[in-house]
Amino acid sequence: MPEGVEKFLRETRPLGISDRWAERFWVQKKGRHEDALAGAKAFKATADEYGIWTAGLDEEAVESIMSGKVWIADARPGHPAVLGFRGKFHDASVCPSVMVRLVAVLVQVLLSSEHAVENGFCFVMDAEGIGWNNFSLDAERIYMSLFTSLPVRLTRIVTLNPSLLMRAMMNLMWPFIGTKMRERMVLRTSEQLGEVLHPDQHPEYLGGAIPSSPEAVLARIRASYRPWVTEEQLAALAAERSGAAGSGAAAASSEASA
Incomplete structure (x- = not known):
């Protein structure tokens, strides 16, 4: 060591x-x-x-992965790891913290890649089909908070196939984004993906070799996922949640009796 x-x-x-x-x-x-x-x-x-401490492959995470809108690619020498979302993955009706916990799980998996810490990771959003119901300033703010606190560099944010509406949404977000983050943001079409990713990192649905089926992605995640925290911390958090739930139930019972 x-x-x-x-x-x-x-x-x-x-x-x-x-x-x-x-x-x-x-x-x-x-x-x-x-x-x-x-x-x-x-x-x-x-x-x-x-709530990232307890982020894991819970029911919500598995459901999101099985929606078929998530793909990941390991880092390559000289190239960052890739975390990719497809189309309408973002939904403003979904609690942003739920989505952030899923991103935390996916980043954990990317960090198991040999070159990830050295080369960082790239966030790719295929914006095809995205509309106002997928837009959330709260979610974007939380993502930025998460990305800047993780033990890995976010090297680039790639938005693929942005529509005029998506460009308008990004213009709304622009004043709330720091200068360094702006410098990492690029717009590309699917045909231009090779300008920002290694050829071996393109997903199947865009003609590449990286499996993008839900089953393949989930299997990859299950093979590499490790909790952020120690077993002791997990036990303490579980006990804390159990105690809080017990207190809430007792209070409800007391109110009902009254």
Whole structure:
């Protein structure tokens, strides 16, 4: 283990982050202790706010994956990993935190790729069919908060096949997006995907080799998913939820008796 890592892990363990993921912050910040610790604390704050600690392959996550609108591609030497969404995956009627927890699960899987921490990841949104019901400023704000707190660089946000409506939606979002994030955002057609992705990272539905069927994506995720937190933290969170549920039931029973 590189010098300094063990000291860093001793300081991140009280946050509840597993060593597996804490080491990603260390690598991302190139061993700069204070920067890595600040990154871990920022992630904890985001995780606490949106429930990412317990993000996993629950019923909601599996349902979203099986909708057929998610695909992922491992990093390649010199190329970032890819997290792709298709069409109407975004729905403003869905609680943004639910969607963010799913993204957190998918990013975990990408981080298991050999070159992911080094090369970062690329977020690809196929905007075909997207309308106003898929637009949520809250969701976009939460995504930005998540992306900037993860132990991996978001290298680029690619919007494929944007309609005039989608371009108008992006113009509405533009004032709320930081300068660095704007520089990472590009618009492309499906035919131009090769300009931003390695040829081996194109999904099947766009003529590539990366499996994009729901079954294949879910199998890939199940094979690589690991919780963000320690077993102890998971147990503590479960006990906390159980206690909260018990208190709520007791209060309801008391009110009914009264």
